[in-house]
Amino acid sequence: MEPTFDSDDLSVDTSSGSSRKARGDSRRKAARWQNAEVLDIIQEAPDAITLRLRLEESDGFLPGQYYNVRLLVPDRPGPVQRAYSVGSSPLPDSSIIDLGVREVPGGLVSPRLVGDLTAGDRVEVRGPVGRFTWTTDDGGPVLLVGAGSGVVPLMSMIRYAVAANLDIPMRLVCSSSNFDYAFYHRDLAYLAERFSWLNVAHTFTRDPLDQRASHHRRIDQIMIAEAVGGQFPKRTYVCGPPAMVEDVQKWLTELGVDPATVLVEKYD
Ligand SMILES: Cc1cc2nc3c(=O)[nH]c(=O)nc-3n(C[C@H](O)[C@H](O)[C@H](O)COP(=O)(O)OP(=O)(O)OC[C@H]3O[C@@H](n4cnc5c(N)ncnc54)[C@H](O)[C@@H]3O)c2cc1C
Incomplete structure (x- = not known):
């Protein structure tokens, strides 16, 4: 049986x-x-x-x-x-x-x-x-895209890379209402300063002035194109509200990213 x-x-x-x-x-x-x-x-x-x-x-x-x-x-x-x-x-x-x-x-x-x-x-x-997982076997560069608490599993991937002493390029695009409400903002700032393989780009949807964010709007196609631009990802992980996840999947495909290399987790 x-x-x-x-x-x-x-x-x-x-x-x-x-x-x-x-x-x-x-x-x-x-x-x-x-x-x-x-x-x-x-x-x-x-x-x-x-x-x-x-x-x-x-x-x-x-x-x-x-x-x-x-x-x-x-x-x-x-x-x-x-x-x-x-x-x-x-x-x-x-x-x-x-x-x-x-x-x-x-x-x-x-x-x-x-x-x-x-x-x-x-x-x-x-x-x-869950199958929304990344380890060394999956390789890099890795693009991580998260909104709100969607950054939580992405942080596990980043912390694992730190703990395992890896040197695989990772770029995180994370959306929050403002700096104070951004999950792990202190840890992310510390890690991005310390490890050159990690790039963190915040976007704040409700604070148009804070310069700690590179953008001040919801994640959009231009932002994803920029993130894909410099370092075409071997693996992409997208996590957060279903509408955001589906939009990002669509934009990645339009940008030429192979959908088979994109893993998603929807917090519905
Ligand atoms: C794979 C996965 C991983 C996740 N990981 C995380 C994580 O790391 N961190 C995290 O914070 N969340 C995560 N979530 C989301 C989490 O599981 C819960 O969905 C979330 O915490 C809300 O649960 P709740 O019981 O507090 O709210 P619920 O009781 O589910 O209510 C949600 C909303 O619906 C409203 N609502 C409920 N019933 C009614 C009703 N009858 N009429 C009108 N409105 C109603 C409530 O007021 C509330 O605003 C994840 C979800 C998934 C699927």
């Missing part, structure tokens, strides 16, 4: 050399729900946190994957589940994962993760999940 998989257990064992290194272990067990301990909560923006968790059991993860989190919510018969990408590197310790969570006003899960947890609490998680 063919093995069956839970529909959201899409994690795959791509165990070639560097994938194994990224995952931290070549073996792959079926993901199960487990209790993770909240180690720390780091404020990333006024409405966003990093939720640092220690997993009871870890088989490693690949940069770009996500975990499902489930919580009991008042007036709901059972736990409510949502997906959150890992923003940290699997190296050096894949049993500690940083989930990046932005509060969606009126949402069932994100306001609780952002506002109600403290260190020492436990939350139920399952993963890793």
Whole structure:
């Protein structure tokens, strides 16, 4: 009989050399729900946190994957589940994962993760999940395009490249309302200063004056053409709201980027 998989257990064992290194272990067990301990909560923006968790059991993860989190919510018969990408590197310790969570006003899960947890609490998680992954085997140059919390899995790829001491060109185009609301803005500024292989271009949609951004509008075709221009990407990763992701896919194709080299993750 063919093995069956839970529909959201899409994690795959791509165990070639560097994938194994990224995952931290070549073996792959079926993901199960487990209790993770909240180690720390780091404020990333006024409405966003990093939720640092220690997993009871870890088989490693690949940069770009996500975990499902489930919580009991008042007036709901059972736990409510949502997906959150890992923003940290699997190296050096894949049993500690940083989930990046932005509060969606009126949402069932994100306001609780952002506002109600403290260190020492436990939350139920399952993963890793997803094929939106990058490791050394995929090569470069790499173009990363993210809007809002869509930058979270892209940050995992960047942090993995730093932790693995790689020298593969990476260009990040990230859209936020302004500097303060840009996920990881401090870390990105530090890393871009330190590593010449990393280029970070911010666009701020609600701050027309801040010179830390190279653009002051939503991601558009001109911006993508500029990003593709200098360094034609071998791999492109696009993550964020579905409409933005679909537009960028279309523009990349029009610019001559092979769609087979473009991976997308839609946060719907
Ligand atoms: C693969 C994947 C990875 C993701 N990674 C991340 C990540 O790294 N970080 C991150 O922050 N998010 C991520 N997301 C999004 C995340 O999973 C949640 O969708 C998000 O946090 C909102 O969940 P919520 O329960 O807070 O809101 P929901 O309860 O889903 O509500 C969303 C919105 O709909 C409104 N709404 C709900 N019900 C109704 C109704 N009946 N009538 C009218 N309006 C309603 C709410 O007010 C709210 O504004 C990811 C999504 C996917 C698919």
